[in-house]
Amino acid sequence: MVNSQYSHMLLNLLLNINKKRPQNINLISNVITRVKYCAVAVLLYFKYSLKKQRLTVLTGDAIKYGAGSLELNTPSFASLIKILWDQSLNIQISPPINGLSLQRLLMAELGQNKNSELNLIFTAQEILMIQYACGQQTLLKKVTKTQIGNAYLTRQVSGLSDNKYLNSLSLTAIKHPIIIKNTVTQEHQKTLVQTFVQGDVIALPYVNVKSLQHQFYTAVQTAIKINRMSKSQTNDWHAYGDFEKLPAYFSAYQQPLIVIVDYLTNWLGERALPCVHIHGDYHFGNIIFDQSHQVIVGLIDFDRSCAGGTELHDSLMLFLTLFSSRATGSPLYFAEVVNQVIEMKHPDKVFYQMLNDISTNSGYDIDDIKHMAIILWLFLLQSAMREQTNTSQNWNLKMLANTVPVALKYCNDLINAKNNKGILCSAMSSTK
Numbered sequence: 270m271v272n273s274q275y276s277h278m279l280l281n282l283l284l285n286i287n288k289k290r291p292q293n294i295n296l297i298s299n300v301i302t303r304v305k306y307c308a309v310a311v312l313l314y315f316k317y318s319l320k321k322q323r324l325t326v327l328t329g330d331a332i333k334y335g336a337g338s339l340e341l342n343t344p345s346f347a348s349l350i351k352i353l354w355d356q357s358l359n360i361q362i363s364p365p366i367n368g369l370s371l372q373r374l375l376m377a378e379l380g381q382n383k384n385s386e387l388n389l390i391f392t393a394q395e396i397l398m399i400q401y402a403c404g405q406q407t408l409l410k411k412v413t414k415t416q417i418g419n420a421y422l423t424r425q426v427s428g429l430s431d432n433k434y435l436n437s438l439s440l441t442a443i444k445h446p447i448i449i450k451n452t453v454t455q456e457h458q459k460t461l462v463q464t465f466v467q468g469d470v471i472a473l474p475y476v477n478v479k480s481l482q483h484q485f486y487t488a489v490q491t492a493i494k495i496n497r498m499s500k501s502q503t504n505d506w507h508a509y510g511d512f513e514k515l516p517a518y519f520s521a522y523q524q525p526l527i528v529i530v531d532y533l534t535n536w537l538g539e540r541a542l543p544c545v546h547i548h549g550d551y552h553f554g555n556i557i558f559d560q561s562h563q564v565i566v567g568l569i570d571f572d573r574s575c576a577g578g579t580e581l582h583d584s585l586m587l588f589l590t591l592f593s594s595r596a597t598g599s600p601l602y603f604a605e606v607v608n609q610v611i612e613m614k615h616p617d618k619v620f621y622q623m624l625n626d627i628s629t630n631s632g633y634d635i636d637d638i639k640h641m642a643i644i645l646w647l648f649l650l651q652s653a654m655r656e657q658t659n660t661s662q663n664w665n666l667k668m669l670a671n672t673v674p675v676a677l678k679y680c681n682d683l684i685n686a687k688n689n690k691g692i693l694c695s696a697m698s699s700t701k
Contacts, residue, residue, distance in 0.1 A: 276412040280397045434546035434574050437498035443491070444557075444567040466567030468557040478591060479619050481553075483563065485591065486626050488556055491565050492548070492583040493630050499546035506537060507577025508547060509644065511651045518654050522669050525677040532680040533644055540637075543580055549573025551583035552590035573652065581641045582648070584627050589645065592620065603649055604671035610642045611679050643676050 399410045413419055438445035444466045471484065501507075512534065516526040548555070550573045557567035592609075593601040609615045610624070613635075627638060650668055 276397070276399060276410060277414075279399070280412045280414060432546065432571075432574060433499040433501070433576065434495065434548060435571070437495050437546070438568065440498065441495070443565055446569075446571060466557045466569075468559050468566045469562065470555070470557055471553040471562065478594075479617075481591070482619065482622065482626075484553070484558065485587070485623055486630075487563070487565060488551075488553070488587055489584045489626055490630050492551055492587065493580060496545040496547065496578075496580050496583060497543070501544040501546060501576045504541070504544045505577055506544060508549070508575050508582065509537075509577065509648060509651070511654065512647055515647065515650055515654065519650070519669060522673050525673050528684075529643065529673075529676050529680050530647065532684060533640065533647070536640055537579075537644075544577055545580055545582075546576045547574065547578035547582045549575060549578070549583075549586075551586045553587070554590075578648075579641050579644060581627065581631055581633060581638065582645060584631070585638070585642050585645045588623060588627065589642070591623075602667045602671060604646060604668040607642050607646045607672050608675045611639050611675050639679070643672075643679070646672055646676070 397412045399412070411422055413422060435445055471481065512530045515530060516523040519526060548568065548571065550570055551568075555568060555570040556565055557569065558564060559566050589603045589606050592606045592615075593603050609620065613621075615621070624635065624638060628634060633641075646668070653668075
């Protein structure tokens with residue numbers, strides 16, 4: 270077991286290096302740096318191709334979105350340059366600071382195992398993610414020194430505690446992480462050990478959505494199957510536990526959010542829907558297919574896995590990320606896709622075919638799907654509220670401005686229809 274003492278020393282060293290990096294890098298220097306990285310990557314690509322090995326690129330999406338996620342892409346040569354050029358993650362290791370040798374710390378982290386490999390990534394909350402590759406096992410370890418980072422890691426650990434979703438995966442052929450306890454530290458943190466999965470994730474910006482109908486159907490079928498295998502023992506909607514805080518946090522939209530949250534909370538109770546464990550970030554970037562892209566062989570990125578979600582949470586997450594990606598022809602925010610679901614307005618018939626796939630696999634009608642799509646929109650707002658990063662807050666403004674009016678009208682129409690139905694029933698009873 271890796272001793273966390275070295276992880277914290279390594280974090281201190283990298284934080285110091287990060288502070289000493291030049292803050293204002295001009296455009297020309299940035300372009301030269303990226304050309305250099307891309308050139309090296311191209312040479313490596315051909316080197317590994319000649320050996321019939323595949324090049325894996327560690328991407329920096331966590332920097333962009335502040336989600337603390339890690340994506341492993343195995344790109345084609347055509348997409349390699351664009352992937353590298355778009356990444357904003359550049360950690361440059363400088364000489365030792367304060368007498369600490371980076372090489373010494375890395376060797377200590379790896380337990381003197383020279384055959385192991387190690388990658389580092391910083392997230393927006395200054396969480397250091399350390400990825401160890403030891404044979405066919407990959408260990409993801411996270412260390413932080415900030416309050417926000419600590420809160421994030423605490424949520425992750427609590428989400429992994431008694432994780433029925435992972436237990437359900439063990440009953441399938443899908444490769445999944447194993448939870449181990451770190452008995453070395455007093456915090457008793459839990460760590461994921463992910464077995465290497467041979468396969469590919471689908472890079473949405475480079476694939477047309479119409480070509481993914483089979484993969485989407487398969488992924489929805491898989492999501493619903495796993496969700497239904499991992500029902501919660503109680504109907505405690507834990508995944509949506511902070512909904513009541515949204516109106517106060519987004520004060521400019523306080524009144525409409527109160528109406529929307531109250532209505533949907535009551536709807537969940539009245540419908541008595543099954544309460545299940547969810548993946549929480551179920552999209553094509555976290556689903557590993559075999560080489561034919563026909564069969565799901567693995568799942569990754571369980572940072573948001575938790576109890577207390579709806580049976581369609583993961584399927585709708587897949588749907589929203591698919592139609593908000595550049596695969597549809599233009600980048601959209603989740604909120605705009607939620608609007609299109611509520612109003613059933615979309616120019617492409619594949620949109621309705623995929624909604625029908627969700628309905629067919631789950632047995633829920635389109636009205637239920639609309640309700641759960643708005644619940645997922647609130648969940649995404651809730652997640653961004655917790656992360657409290659500038660990127661998340663800017664994203665929130667788009668989410669709110671686009672969807673609050675549409676969701677409010679939808680909820681108000683249903684509330685009024687229910688009230689009118691009640692009045693009509695009372696009037697008919699009194700005439701008898």
